[in-house]
Ligand SMILES: Nc1ncnc2c1ncn2[C@@H]1O[C@H](COP(=O)(O)OP(=O)(O)OP(=O)(O)O)[C@@H](O)[C@H]1O
């Protein structure tokens with residue numbers, strides 16, 4: 326089976342005046358469809374940079390990136406944006422919801438960009454709200470929701486376009502332990518339904534529910550191994 330994501334010696338250098346920061350150095354990584362991968366490492370080790378490059382939010386300085394057989398480095402910015410909308414859903418630590426838009430409107434936005442009709446959008450958003458257990462909260466603003474509920478809206482929004490991959494950067498970083506477990510169960514369910522999951526975390530308990538842990542240090546992969554605990558399903 327070919328990899329969904331395959332990078333070879335991917336690097337990202339940020340030039341800052343005379344000096345430059347090597348945020349990613351020679352990262353060669355393969356991820357198959359349906360995998361659940363945790364990305365760990367100290368602050369500044371390149372975790373977010375890696376997720377951003379893999380998610381086509383940022384372009385590498387050198388190296389190659391094949392996504393589902395497409396050479397991403399050969400694409401224009403607008404082709405990259407189209408690919409990003411079709412293939413990825415993003416979830417962030419601070420939820421990144423539009424503050425003046427309701428839960429419904431936040432989830433609807435990617436569907437508007439993708440050209441869905443009003444009726445189809447209404448049906449899809451209702452389905453997504455139900456999937457994340459928020460059917461009673463459609464018309465609430467983010468400020469009227471708890472942190473865990475806001476993150477569930479963000480997850481529903483990430484799922485709207487039926488992405489192949491969910492990229493989550495510290496999705497539980499602003500949540501307490503029990504809410505964090507709820508969010509992780511939800512992400513695991515989504516993964517079990519076939520969506521590939523790449524998740525950055527500082528928290529070993531969070532990383533342990535993923536099947537594979539990639540560790541970065543100073544922009545390099547220093548280990549890539551199955552997680553020791555892992556979900557029960559992964560052991561079968
Ligand atoms: N836009 C930028 N311009 C210049 N340097 C940057 C930029 N973004 C990140 N860096 C640098 O690249 C390195 C990797 O940053 P990155 O945000 O990927 O780390 P991280 O592992 O996600 O850290 P954290 O755990 O704190 O979120 C850091 O040294 C950082 O200072």
Ligand SMILES: [Mg+2]
Pocket residue numbers: 372373374
């Ligand atoms: Mg980061």
